[in-house]
Amino acid sequence: MRTDPLFQPVMSEVRSTRTVSLSFNDETLEVPAGISVAAALLMSGIHRFRATPVSESPRAPYCMMGVCFECLVEIDGAPNRQSCLIEVADGMRIRSQEGARDLIFQPVSVQAVEVQS
Template sequence: MTVQSNHTLFRPLNGAEAGHVDIFFNDETLSVPAGRSVAAALFAAGISRFRATPVSGAPRAPYCMMGACFECLVEIDGVPSRQSCMVEVKAGMRVRSQEGARDLPPSDSVDASLENAHGR
């Protein structure tokens, strides 16, 4: 027996069906297609530089668009190192390009969180 479904993994790129939402990229308001990944929406808005490499500062942008390469890292709503190809765009979202390496939390806070997680 074959089950028919109206659900598809692929969506049209014209954005007419879902409309547009306003987001902020580096404090600039952009109207982008709704229902897309942040990476696809930024590309549609003409953004081609998402981050800079920590070593040389070279500009980077999404490459694989499926979460394997980590070239699309951005800060989303204050959370750094988000894969923009894996997050759906939402109205009012604040996205910032990621510049260089991200700081690691102090080792004391990491040790404390591990202790709490293990019930110590």
């Protein structure tokens, strides 16, 4: 759901006038470059970033510093991304995260390390 944005950039704090184009749930957005995904979505009037796994209640950023995990979204196909910690990039594809997501584990090769005394 998109409504009039409550969040707007403070012009004296905007680093540049450059913008990037990204999409949220297939809707194209033009946002200032150099800001977090969470800030960009809030400035674009997005109030619902994800739904909880059990009750499906709507969630959006709370702390904006990576502590609360309320801002989780899917970015370029990767789930469980903290949108407050990731800078926007041109062409980024963002989707709201609906319900529980599987964790993606990547196998790590373990090599023996020789201990020197």
